[in-house]
Amino acid sequence: MSQTILVVDDEPEIVRLLRSYLEKDGYRVVTAYNGEDALYTARHEKPDLVVLDILMPKMDGLEFTRRVRREQDVPIIMLTARAEETDRIVGLEMGADDYVTKPFSPREVVARVRAVLRRAQPRPEAPPILRVGPIVLDRSEHTVTIAEEPVDLTPTEFDILETLMRDPGRVFSRGEILEAVHGVAFEAYERTVDAHIKNLRQKIEPDPADPRTILTVRGAGYRLSPELEGS
Amino acid sequence: MSQTILVVDDEPEIVRLLRSYLEKDGYRVVTAYNGEDALYTARHEKPDLVVLDILMPKMDGLEFTRRVRREQDVPIIMLTARAEETDRIVGLEMGADDYVTKPFSPREVVARVRAVLRRAQPRPEAPPILRVGPIVLDRSEHTVTIAEEPVDLTPTEFDILETLMRDPGRVFSRGEILEAVHGVAFEAYERTVDAHIKNLRQKIEPDPADPRTILTVRGAGYRLSPELEGS
DNA sequence: TGGCGTTTTCACGAGGGCTTGACTGTGGAA
DNA sequence: TTCCACAGTCAAGCCCTCGTGAAAACGCCA
Numbered sequence: 001m002s003q004t005i006l007v008v009d010d011e012p013e014i015v016r017l018l019r020s021y022l023e024k025d026g027y028r029v030v031t032a033y034n035g036e037d038a039l040y041t042a043r044h045e046k047p048d049l050v051v052l053d054i055l056m057p058k059m060d061g062l063e064f065t066r067r068v069r070r071e072q073d074v075p076i077i078m079l080t081a082r083a084e085e086t087d088r089i090v091g092l093e094m095g096a097d098d099y100v101t102k103p104f105s106p107r108e109v110v111a112r113v114r115a116v117l118r119r120a121q122p123r124p125e126a127p128p129i130l131r132v133g134p135i136v137l138d139r140s141e142h143t144v145t146i147a148e149e150p151v152d153l154t155p156t157e158f159d160i161l162e163t164l165m166r167d168p169g170r171v172f173s174r175g176e177i178l179e180a181v182h183g184v185a186f187e188a189y190e191r192t193v194d195a196h197i198k199n200l201r202q203k204i205e206p207d208p209a210d211p212r213t214i215l216t217v218r219g220a221g222y223r224l225s226p227e228l229e230g231s
Numbered sequence: 232m233s234q235t236i237l238v239v240d241d242e243p244e245i246v247r248l249l250r251s252y253l254e255k256d257g258y259r260v261v262t263a264y265n266g267e268d269a270l271y272t273a274r275h276e277k278p279d280l281v282v283l284d285i286l287m288p289k290m291d292g293l294e295f296t297r298r299v300r301r302e303q304d305v306p307i308i309m310l311t312a313r314a315e316e317t318d319r320i321v322g323l324e325m326g327a328d329d330y331v332t333k334p335f336s337p338r339e340v341v342a343r344v345r346a347v348l349r350r351a352q353p354r355p356e357a358p359p360i361l362r363v364g365p366i367v368l369d370r371s372e373h374t375v376t377i378a379e380e381p382v383d384l385t386p387t388e389f390d391i392l393e394t395l396m397r398d399p400g401r402v403f404s405r406g407e408i409l410e411a412v413h414g415v416a417f418e419a420y421e422r423t424v425d426a427h428i429k430n431l432r433q434k435i436e437p438d439p440a441d442p443r444t445i446l447t448v449r450g451a452g453y454r455l456s457p458e459l460e461g462s
Numbered sequence: 463t464g465g466c467g468t469t470t471t472c473a474c475g476a477g478g479g480c481t482t483g484a485c486t487g488t489g490g491a492a
Numbered sequence: 493t494t495c496c497a498c499a500g501t502c503a504a505g506c507c508c509t510c511g512t513g514a515a516a517a518c519g520c521c522a
């Protein structure tokens with residue numbers, strides 16, 4: 001019943017440490033010390049998640065990711081050296097679900113593992129059509145109408161609106177919104193959210209200068225006006 | 232009740248300094264001057280957190296970390312050399328929960344200690360909606376109503392009210408209130424709390440000149456009136 | 463490869479919130 | 493009653509957050 005984590009790093013010390021922490025947390029741990037072995041192990045053990053160092057002999061983390069992703073849909077957490085932009089971007093592009101920069105605490109890795117696995121669990125099916133007041137969002141058709149009037153949204157705007165509509169009235173922090181959009185908890189400029197909200201308001205607010213649908217909660221985030229519910 | 236910190240460094244001067252700052256912050260402090268003694272002390276004192284220098288005689292910080300981690304799940308904060316040298320030993324430093332690079336200010340160490348301890352013991356989940364008499368505070372919506380009437384609070388006012396409502400009737404010192412608001416009991420002007428309390432009273436007291444909701448406890452702090460509970 | 467729609471970033475400005483310090487008010491002790 | 497320490501108040505200034513427009517970066521498709 002317990003989930004299996006594949007830990008890959010060329011430094012045995014790190015592997016040992018992570019193993020001990022992950023096992024203490026109830027996971028089954030299998031290990032490898034280079035990309036080639038890791039690929040082999042991944043095929044046979046079918047891990048629920050992979051933690052791997054981006055820098056490894058034989059086959060590096062990126063190459064491993066590419067290859068394993070062709071075969072399995074397994075979440076991957078990367079261990080990167082410094083917070084180098086390149087590593088970060090490339091890693092995420094290559095399909096990592098999260099990353100941790102060294103030096104890191106094993107506790108933090110365990111926390112990320114838990115978080116990614118939680119996200120990977122199929123969330124309870126949301127109804128395909130969300131309605132909040134006059135706003136109707138159809139996830140299967142990928143369309144939005146306001147008072148029967150169709151509205152044209154970009155993919156990101158659509159995702160943000162969907163997130164807000166999942167729980168009307170609740171405040172979503174900028175971080176939560178970013179995560180909902182990217183599926184990845186990756187640190188990004190939070191002002192980006194503001195920009196999307198601005199654009200969204202342009203499209204769905206009767207008067208964008210005086211928002212009544214998407215409300216700003218200073219110091220907290222954004223939320224849908226609960227008053228819409230009434231209609 | 233107070234938490235125990237084990238401070239390990241071969242320089243007595245540093246140990247003395249950290250001890251004084253940590254004790255001033257309410258922690259119990261035990262000390263050691265090398266890795267061997269530290270291990271012995273850790274076994275007997277069961278500290279809640281360890282602060283140690285990575286470079287020490289007899290047994291260095293890394294070795295200590297490895298050994299102690301086999302026996303206890305105690306958070307560790309390492310004191311390391313300058314940041315530039317960090318790269319070299321990045322892989323080795325693994326295992327600490329946080330790092331402080333020398334030269335450091337004792338204040339910073341205390342802040343890290345607090346942060347790590349806070350993370351290590353997440354407070355029990357508070358219910359999303361707090362009710363005390365006619366006051367309803369909804370954390371998920373970030374809203375407050377009094378007798379059904381919505382009240383508009385600033386972020387700080389909201390946090391303070393939430394803190395008081397977590398334990399109605401209990402007295403919170405100004406320090407505790409500051410800490411709840413900032414995450415850390417910043418060395419701040421305590422009169423600041425008074426100012427926020429004043430503003431809060433303006434918004435939630437029927438007669439702000441005669442407070443019946445937020446009571447002042449002379450010499451101690453503030454608390455919610457227990458009488459509200461009755462309604 | 464070039465072009466286009468989208469996303470992200472950046473810098474600036476406006477507004478509001480927070481902090482501060484001085485001053486006033488008050489309760490309790492002697 | 494007097495005194496002292498602590499609490500309340502107020503206004504000024506700093507700082508932080510949010511909104512915005514424009515530009516850069518990116519991704520995709522032809």
